[in-house]
Amino acid sequence: MQFEVWAPEAGSVRLQCDGVTRALERDPERPGWWRGEAEARDGSRYGFSVDDGPVLPDPRSRRQPDGPDGLSAVVDHGRYTWRAEWTGRPLPGAVLYELHVGTYTPEGTLDAAADRLEHLVELGVTHVELMPLCPFPGRHGWGYEGVSLWAVHEPYGGPEALKRFVDRAHERGLGVVLDVVHNHLGPTGNYLPSFGPYFTDTHHTPWGAAVNLDAPGSDEVRDYFAQSALAWLRDYRIDGLRLDAVHALADTRACHFLEELSRAVDALATETGRPLFLIAESDLNDPRVITSRAAGGLGVHAQWNDDFHHAVHAALTGEAQGYYADFAQDPLAALAKTLTGGYFHDGTYSSFRGRRHGRPLDRSRIAAHQLLGYSQTHDQIGNRAQGDRLAALVSPGLAACAAALTLTSPFTPMLFMGEEWAAGTPWQFFTDHTDPELADAVRRGRRREFAAHGWREEDIPDPQDPATRDRSCLDWSEPGREPHARVLDWYRRLIALRHERPDLTDPDLAGTKVAYDRAARWLAFRRGDIRVAVNLGPEPAAIPLGTRPARVLAAWEPVEAPGADGALRVPGESAVVLVQE
Template structure:
């Protein structure tokens, strides 16, 4: 078997393979690369030594059986016999479901999660979006401080377990999307700097020096992350990738890394004969990210739309701190704008940022499905001091309103695990750092962060306490009892309507007509023949839906179709979906 490693700064590189050490030779055709051969099979342990130093894991390791600091292991992807033929499932018409493997079940493994996938198929979900799977220190964590961007966290089950998970998902008709992190690596177990200029001080990020996408040596670094992305899609038969915080990918080159990545993914899709897509997390409100490359965009297929979340959250809760301040002045007006124009900040002034922010979407060129809309995500729950979900403070009726707006809006809807039954469990920030100093730094940093917002130290969960993760695990007995069962039934009905009614997946943002009353706390909109009305107030509201015969398709509380005056009487904290009779 051939072993290769990029180590341009080394004078001598050795391979330790299955207990034996041998010298590698410089590759005459690739500058900075070292190569050699050794006997190896699936599972063989190996690592690289640089200039007589300690043996380090392979930067392109496919498996880390003993964690980020241990030796790498060879993975023979050809050994797995795929059971399920799969033609792929694209993004248009999708309903995504964000899932954290470590808390979706108490067991916290991919195999245990796979046993619960029938619940998602019955719900009507089309794609499971897995939070990051790359190795992290210890057993449990969110995944965003991972290293080894080709490998699967061993406590989750490793590479074979991910294949079994994907196989089961595809058997049920579910696509699988993976959250990947290209903007930084974790602070523990990151050995890349020993091998080469993977990071640069030319740019700074919240995590320190930026990934080197444009400084000397960046050709190989770009290839490193690009090939990692393609490997996930090819070797594990994934359907898409969610790219974490692309605004932290600093790249001044004429061809941006994201453009290069999107072209490579489109090329792989043509090669394998099934749709593949990339979804960006971005707070830039820059439509060029999701504009096709042929129209001078970066060519990503979709992006998370936090503006929709912020407007909806503010309308539901009345919260106005931090970035919610921009939306709290007139939350229903902000929500109406996101329903019709996509972004709320499209060149408008942001008090949170102290400057103008964003630019308008060209609604004639950017389809509505390219924006993901949601009422809750791992970030928006877990980055609250106590990880409280909307269900901790809102009535079932308001939760139904949130679901209705998310699942009937023009954007592609995404749910966060447990949301569909108003889970009573929180989802908190937890870590399992094995370095005591790092663990204490994270613990104290979390307390300082929330102390600045008025939280008492004892009210901020300790990320390192195993009980923090335990509290965050879903309780699978909840969906069987009230009020959870009723909320779950409502989600099923809404997802069913989205599947049945073409108007609810129509791509034209401009076709969404919205009316609202800020003081009355109601909002209504029309998409083709479909009408949606939500009353966020406690008192009944008379909501004008226009003349013409309408038929109720779904109502949280009993309602009568509008009379000749076009007014629909909607109970407080309730919602309804109608269509032309």
């Protein structure tokens, strides 16, 4: 078997494989690369020593059986026999479900999560979006401190478990999306700097030195991240990737890394005959991220739309701290603007940033499904002091309004696990750092952060306490009893309507028409023949829909179709979906 590694500044590189050490030779055709042959099989343990230093894991390791600090293991992807005949599932028309493997079940493994896939089929979602799976220190964590970007966290089950999960999802008609992190690596177990200039001081990020996308040596670094992304799509048959915080990818080159990556993904889609896609988490409100390459954009296929979340959250909760401030000034107007224009901040002043932010979307170039809409995510729940979900902040009726807004909006809807039954469990920030100093720094830093906002330190869960993770696990007894069962039925009905009614997946963002009443706190919008009305106020509201006959398709509380006066009478804190005949 041939082994290879990029170490451009090394004077010598040695391979240790199954206890046998041998020198590698420079590759005459690829500057900076070293290569050599060794006997190996699936599971063989190996690592590289640069300039007679310690034996380190392979930067492109496919498996880390003993965690980020251990030796790498050979993975023969050809050993797995795929069962599902899968031709893919595209993003248009999708409903995504964000899932954290470590807390979706008490077991916290991919196999245990796969045993719960039937719940998602019955719910009606089309794609499972897995939070990051790359190895990280310890057993439990969010996954955003991962290293070894080609490998699967061993406590989750390793590479074979991911294949089984994807296979079982595909057998049930579910696509799989994977959250990947290219903007930084974890603070421990990251050995890339020992091999080459993977990071640069030219730019700085919240995590320190930036990933080297534009300094000397960056060609190979860009290829490292791009090939890692393609490996998930090819070797594990993943259907799409969610790209974490692309605004932290510092790249001044004429061809941005995201443009290169989108081109490579599109080429792989053509090669495999499966629709593949990229979804960016972007704080830029820059439509160029999701504009096609042919039209001068970066060609990423979709992005998370935090503006929609912020507008919904401010309207329902009244919270006005931090980035909610601008949305809370006139929340229904903010919500109306995002429903019709995608971004709220489209060049407007952002008090949170102290400057103007964003630019308008060209609705003739951007399809509605290219923006993901959601009322809850891992970030928006887990980054609260106590990890409280929306259902813990508002009444059941208002939570039902959030579901209706999300699942009938022009955007591709996304749910966060447990949201569909108003889970009573929080989802808190938890870590399992093996370095005591780092663990203590994270603990103290989080408590300091919230103490600055008036929280008592003792009220902030200790991220390192195993009980914090345990509290965050879903309680699977809840969906079978009230009030959770009623919420679950509401979500199932709304998702079914989205699949049944073509107007709800119309890609024309400009086709959404909105009306609202600030004083009465109701908002209604039209998408083709579908009418959606939410009453966020405590008192019943008469919402004028016009005299055209309408039929109720779904209602949180019992309502009658509009009468001769064209008014829909909606109880307080309730939502209705209708079709006009």
